[in-house]
Amino acid sequence: DAGVIQSPRHEVTEMGQEVTLRCKPISGHDYLFWYRQTMMRGLELLIYFNNNVPIDDSGMPEDRFSAKMPNASFSTLKIQPSEPRDSAVYFCASSLTGVTGELFFGEGSRLTVL
Amino acid sequence: DQQVKQNSPSLSVQEGRISILNCDYTNSMFDYFLWYKKYPAEGPTFLISISSIKDKNEDGRFTVFLNKSAKHLSLHIVPSQPGDSAVYFCAASNSGYALNFGKGTSLLVTP
Numbered sequence: 347d348a349g350v351i352q353s354p355r356h357e358v359t360e361m362g363q364e365v366t367l368r369c370k371p372i373s374g375h376d377y378l379f380w381y382r383q384t385m386m387r388g389l390e391l392l393i394y395f396n397n398n399v400p401i402d403d404s405g406m407p408e409d410r411f412s413a414k415m416p417n418a419s420f421s422t423l424k425i426q427p428s429e430p431r432d433s434a435v436y437f438c439a440s441s442l443t444g445v446t447g448e449l450f451f452g453e454g455s456r457l458t459v460l
Numbered sequence: 461d462q463q464v465k466q467n468s469p470s471l472s473v474q475e476g477r478i479s480i481l482n483c484d485y486t487n488s489m490f491d492y493f494l495w496y497k498k499y500p501a502e503g504p505t506f507l508i509s510i511s512s513i514k515d516k517n518e519d520g521r522f523t524v525f526l527n528k529s530a531k532h533l534s535l536h537i538v539p540s541q542p543g544d545s546a547v548y549f550c551a552a553s554n555s556g557y558a559l560n561f562g563k564g565t566s567l568l569v570t571p
Contacts, residue, residue, distance in 0.1 A: 350503070379558065388462075388563030389504070389549060402558060437503055445558040448494070451503030 348372070350452035352438050358458045364426040367455045370419055371440030379439040379449060380413055380423050389437070394445065395421065428459045463487045464552050466562035473569050479537040481565050483550030486531065490552040494559065495524060495535050498547045507548070508535070540569045 351370040359365055371378045379394040393403040398415045406413070410429070415421040425432055435456050439449040465484045473479045481495075491512040496504035510517040510524045510533070517524050523536045537544055550562040 381561075385563075388466075389551075389561035391558050391560075394558050439503070445553065448506045448509075449496075449504075449559065451505070453501065453503050 350438055350440050350450055352436075352452035352455050354455055355453065356456045356458075358460065359428055360460050361429055362427045363459075364424065365428045365432075365457060365459075367423040367436050367438075367457070369421045369423070369438030369452060371421070371438070372442075372450055373419065375440035375442050375450070376418075377441040377444060377447075378415060378421050379441070380421070381437040381439060381451075383435045383437060383454070392423070392436075425457075428457075430459045433457055433459050462562070463490075464550055464560045464562040466548075466550055466565045468565050469563070470566040470568070473540045473567065475542055475569055475571050476539045479535075479540045479544065479567055479569065481535040481537075481548050481550075481567065483533045483535075483562055484531055485533075485552050485560075487552070487554065487560075488531065489554040490560075491555060492553050493524070493526060493533050494551045495522075496549040496551060496561075498549065498564070504549055537567075540567075542569050542571055545569045 353368045380392040383389050391405045393413045395415045413423045435454045437454045439451040441449050463486050494509040495507040497507045498504040508522050526533045547564040547566045549564045551559040553559045
């Protein structure tokens, strides 16, 4: 079975532009997570879904960030408008066993905002 | 506010020796702890975990120790191999809440 698939792998954009990151979780996994990795803060949870429903979005930094999960096989993380401080690697992860179980991560989307 | 802290950003160890990676946490409600390993340009992958009811869990060359009174856990790799060179993330959770990760420790195992 394929792992978690993220796209794009790399994104370079200019400040003010809209950015959309995409994720396909492992089939059958009911939990989907979005994490962001930076040097300063390490891996921080942005939001997670259970059965396509957002459960905890307290890590979403500002209203510029939004995430959706329209169905069990697809999720998006959108940043509008983007700012240079949003530059980071964004990881999507899915889990079969819940929030405290083993997470399976995608390869990440490296975002650079100029 | 980091609840999981990995105070050593990097560690260098000779091949064949023991690698010890440390992690401290502040939330006494954490009851499950995990270590993830990350190679460049890849996502983190699960390595080993431990429940708060145990103080040690072993899996091959990897052993995790938990000291609840000190709010400290460590990952021991014996013997260390060059392929172990990666960033190691400590993570913790309490029931019903998502994992908190540390900032990671970059391990370099030299031949």
